[in-house]
Amino acid sequence: MRPFRIVSFLLLSALAATPLLSQEPQVRASVAPDRVEEGGQVTLTVEISGGSQAPDEPPDLTQVPGFLLAAGPSVSSYFQWINGRTSASRTYTYTLLPQGRGTRTIPPLALKIGGRVLRTEPVRVDVVPRSSTGGGGNPPPRGSPFADPGTRRRLAPPPTAPSLLIVEASVDKPVVYPGEQVTLVYRVYTQFEIAQMTLKDQPTYQGFWVEDLKTDDKYEARPVARKEGSFVEYTVLKKALFPTNPGSFTIPPITFHFAVRRRGMDPFESRFFQPTEGLFRSSGAVTIQVKDLPEQGRPPEFKGAVGRFTLEVTTDRKQTRVNDAVALRIRVEGQGNINTLGTPALPEIQDFKRYEPKVEEEMRAKEGTLVGAKTWEYVLIPLAPGEQVIPPVRFAFFDPLTQRYRLLENDPIRLSVAKGDLAEMPVQAAPDRTEIPVLGSDIRYIKQAAGRVKDEGTIPYAGRGFLALLLAPLALNASLLLIARRRAALSGSEALVRRRRAGRAARKRLRRARTHLAHDQSGQFYQEMASALTFYLADKAGVSATGLTYDRIGEILSERGVEPEMGQRFRRCLEACDFARFAPASSAKEEMERAFAEAGKVIEDLEGKVKVP
Amino acid sequence: MRRRGGIVAALGLALLFGGIGAGAAGASRSPDEMFARGCEQYSRGDYAAAADSYREILSAGIRNSRVFYNLGNACFRRNRIGEAILYYEKALRLDPTDEDARENLRYANLRIRDRIPADDSPFLLALAVRARDLLRLEGVTRLFLGLYLAGMFLCALWILANSRRPAPHLGIAVLVLFVLSLACGGWMVLQGRARASDDEAIVLVEKVEVLSGPGPENTLLASVHEGTKVRIHNRREAWVQVTLPDGRAGWMRGEALGVI
Numbered sequence: 001m002r003p004f005r006i007v008s009f010l011l012l013s014a015l016a017a018t019p020l021l022s023q024e025p026q027v028r029a030s031v032a033p034d035r036v037e038e039g040g041q042v043t044l045t046v047e048i049s050g051g052s053q054a055p056d057e058p059p060d061l062t063q064v065p066g067f068l069l070a071a072g073p074s075v076s077s078y079f080q081w082i083n084g085r086t087s088a089s090r091t092y093t094y095t096l097l098p099q100g101r102g103t104r105t106i107p108p109l110a111l112k113i114g115g116r117v118l119r120t121e122p123v124r125v126d127v128v129p130r131s132s133t134g135g136g137g138n139p140p141p142r143g144s145p146f147a148d149p150g151t152r153r154r155l156a157p158p159p160t161a162p163s164l165l166i167v168e169a170s171v172d173k174p175v176v177y178p179g180e181q182v183t184l185v186y187r188v189y190t191q192f193e194i195a196q197m198t199l200k201d202q203p204t205y206q207g208f209w210v211e212d213l214k215t216d217d218k219y220e221a222r223p224v225a226r227k228e229g230s231f232v233e234y235t236v237l238k239k240a241l242f243p244t245n246p247g248s249f250t251i252p253p254i255t256f257h258f259a260v261r262r263r264g265m266d267p268f269e270s271r272f273f274q275p276t277e278g279l280f281r282s283s284g285a286v287t288i289q290v291k292d293l294p295e296q297g298r299p300p301e302f303k304g305a306v307g308r309f310t311l312e313v314t315t316d317r318k319q320t321r322v323n324d325a326v327a328l329r330i331r332v333e334g335q336g337n338i339n340t341l342g343t344p345a346l347p348e349i350q351d352f353k354r355y356e357p358k359v360e361e362e363m364r365a366k367e368g369t370l371v372g373a374k375t376w377e378y379v380l381i382p383l384a385p386g387e388q389v390i391p392p393v394r395f396a397f398f399d400p401l402t403q404r405y406r407l408l409e410n411d412p413i414r415l416s417v418a419k420g421d422l423a424e425m426p427v428q429a430a431p432d433r434t435e436i437p438v439l440g441s442d443i444r445y446i447k448q449a450a451g452r453v454k455d456e457g458t459i460p461y462a463g464r465g466f467l468a469l470l471l472a473p474l475a476l477n478a479s480l481l482l483i484a485r486r487r488a489a490l491s492g493s494e495a496l497v498r499r500r501r502a503g504r505a506a507r508k509r510l511r512r513a514r515t516h517l518a519h520d521q522s523g524q525f526y527q528e529m530a531s532a533l534t535f536y537l538a539d540k541a542g543v544s545a546t547g548l549t550y551d552r553i554g555e556i557l558s559e560r561g562v563e564p565e566m567g568q569r570f571r572r573c574l575e576a577c578d579f580a581r582f583a584p585a586s587s588a589k590e591e592m593e594r595a596f597a598e599a600g601k602v603i604e605d606l607e608g609k610v611k612v613p
Numbered sequence: 614m615r616r617r618g619g620i621v622a623a624l625g626l627a628l629l630f631g632g633i634g635a636g637a638a639g640a641s642r643s644p645d646e647m648f649a650r651g652c653e654q655y656s657r658g659d660y661a662a663a664a665d666s667y668r669e670i671l672s673a674g675i676r677n678s679r680v681f682y683n684l685g686n687a688c689f690r691r692n693r694i695g696e697a698i699l700y701y702e703k704a705l706r707l708d709p710t711d712e713d714a715r716e717n718l719r720y721a722n723l724r725i726r727d728r729i730p731a732d733d734s735p736f737l738l739a740l741a742v743r744a745r746d747l748l749r750l751e752g753v754t755r756l757f758l759g760l761y762l763a764g765m766f767l768c769a770l771w772i773l774a775n776s777r778r779p780a781p782h783l784g785i786a787v788l789v790l791f792v793l794s795l796a797c798g799g800w801m802v803l804q805g806r807a808r809a810s811d812d813e814a815i816v817l818v819e820k821v822e823v824l825s826g827p828g829p830e831n832t833l834l835a836s837v838h839e840g841t842k843v844r845i846h847n848r849r850e851a852w853v854q855v856t857l858p859d860g861r862a863g864w865m866r867g868e869a870l871g872v873i
Contacts, residue, residue: 484772
């Protein structure tokens with residue numbers, strides 16, 4: 001029985017599908033109402049009839065200009081089969097909030113069904129100004145019994161008509177600096193009783209760092225008068241925004257869904273039985289101008305902190321030992337975005353090992369502004385003993401109130417580091433040691449040494465004095481040399497002089513002898529010859545010429561190292577002269593000539609052969 | 614009574630001379646005072662005033678390596694790199710042993726626009742230049758004089774000794790001293806020429822054009838920037854012929870250069 005039912009169902013379905021496929025789908029968009037007051041809402045219905053295929057995806061209404069999507073789509077389908085005729089339809093329903101005034105047009109919406117694209121007709125919506133119905137234009141004075149919202153609402157039109165429920169977004173300052181807090185407040189003004197409120201659409205705060213400023217769980221009601229009338233005001237959301245970049249930023253509207261209850265005329269009417277109405281309300285968009293931080297006076301330490309801060313740098317102790325850790329706390333406290341505070345520049349500290357800091361943040365809202373503190377805690381290990389100075393930590397921020405940069409700097413902290421125990425001190429391994437770090441470079445300092453500033457540009461050796469200094473000793477030495485020579489000539493030794501002059505004297509005597517020869521004076525000739533020979537030998541030997549006998553001459557010659565043969569020749573020559581001198585007969589001229597030649601030769605040969613004793 | 618009068622007269626004279634001295638100092642300060650003032654201004658950070666003080670010393674015709682060095686520092690602090698380099702070079706000309714000036718010159722040369730080719734002179738020549746700069750000219754001159762006079766003194770001794778009997782050892786000593794003093798004399802002349810030379814110059818203006826000839830109508834060859842050192846070959850009216858650090862030659866306006 002059961003298989004039969006399935007088969008019959010399949011058959012029926014096939015039968016039904018055939019005419020359905022042949023039918024063309026049609027799309028239609030409608031809006032209700034087509035005339036709405038400012039701040040009201042409209043319902044858009046997109047209906048697809050004919051055909052059984054559903055569109056690939058529902059029409060996208062998030063980007064329709066002039067409208068804000070409050071809710072939707074909700075989908076409903078309808079299928080009918082009567083006497084072989086089928087009709088099917090699918091409906092998408094949206095709740096839209098028109099923005100601004102005037103005629104708004106919902107453009108053709110595209111639907112992709114079964115590979116085909118179908119478009120709806122454009123739909124017009126007229127947005128009219130909010131009417132003053134209900135005493136909007138001219139609010140009655142406060143405290144008047146007629147000011148009670150309930151009494152006036154009796155004649156109020158249905159909720160889609162002008163309804164005095166307003167959501168407003170406001171900022172405390174429209175122009176700010178990056179990093180400066182701007183407080184965004186969402187307020188609801190109502191003349192209804194609000195039973196429930198849900199956040200429908202949370203905007204994205206692009207370009208801002210957002211911190212929620214805690215509002216009370218319970219909303220405090222505050223009666224206010226607006227130009228539309230008297231309202232009850234609730235502050236529903238409060239946010240602290242910190243712009244991150246300069247420029248113009250728009251915060252899109254926020255949308256709430258309210259369940260409101262009208263107050264009835266009848267004071268006895270129980271509120272629990274009165275139905276609530278759903279209403280969508282959205283705020284306007286808010287534009288915030290973020291201007292550039294000024295360039296002028298920006299310290300190099302500035303890292304983007306904006307607000308008002310104080311700086312405190314402390315160490316947990318002032319005295320320590322080598323390798324005993326010291327905690328250095330840098331605490332920045334004040335108003336501003338604590339989260340984005342950059343680490344204050346801790347200068348390079350020599351002779352300390354430093355670890356990455358431990359960072360702590362605390363934040364709270366105080367009277368609508370975000371205040372807090374951020375702490376960086378460094379652990380420093382002293383590596384060398386002595387009086388160490390931790391140089392000032394600098395922290396710069398921009399104060400938007402005074403519109404000036406401020407640079408905070410603490411006093412340098414002095415630490416006295418004692419030597420650790422030798423046993424405790426680890427021997428530093430070689431790889432741990434570092435080069436003396438280059439922390440900067442600059443020219444060397446000026447020379448300030450006292451002392452006369454003299455002209456140094458002269459060439460010292462170019463002056464005349466220098467030349468004189470060179471020449472004076474030279475002249476001195478030259479004259480010294482001359483004097484030494486002279487003194488040697490004078491006092492050196494007569495013997496030397498006689499020796500040197502012996503040859504010259506002998507030749508002189510021989511010349512005289514030659515004159516005698518020419519005049520044929522044989523006696524004088526031989527005397528001269530004999531004296532020439534005798535004196536020559538005496539001079540050379542350094543002895544007196546008087547009283548020289550032949551024997552003495554022989555002795556002298558042999559003493560002075562003259563060869564015996566030479567000595568014989570000398571002696572013979574001298575004997576011959578003496579003999580001829582004392583001989584009575586005058587000798588022949590040839591004889592004299594021969595003797596003369598022999599004497600000259602002997603003297604010549606003897607030169608240089610007589611040694612000095 | 615006479616004695617007291619004498620004292621009064623002496624006091625009067627002292628006052629008179631003191632007054633004259635003070636007056637003279639007020640009118641034109643001595644180079645020493647100007648130097649001290651410049652140093653004080655420099656340490657205060659008033660570099661322009663310090664430079665003026667040092668320049669005043671120079672304008673009195675005094676060339677002093679310390680003054681040039683300090684003036685170079687003052688110019689450097691005022692970001693006048695060309696002038697700073699010029700004065701460091703001048704300081705080194707007077708005192709080639711000044712390591713501070715050498716270091717600051719090197720540092721200043723890091724700031725100039727034009728790339729200086731690395732010194733690629735042969736090893737021996739570089740060694741010789743370094744040896745030449747071991748002592749300043751005054752020192753070399755003193756060394757030369759010492760050697761020369763010692764040689765001359767020994768020579769005199771030798772002459773005296775030799776007249777009695779030959780003294781060969783003294784003679785050798787004299788010869789050695791003579792050779793040494795000759796070498797030292799050569800060194801001295803070399804340094805003196807380096808000090809006196811005026812063929813190197815520093816570009817003082819931000820940028821100067823190098824042309825192929827002495828006149829603006831010539832072809833533009835290159836442009837050199839402040840601080841570059843050039844060698845001067847030739848001068849013609851306002852133009853000088855120079856060799857650039859890379860070896861190229863050209864002509865430029867003379868007023869753009871500061872001769873070292």
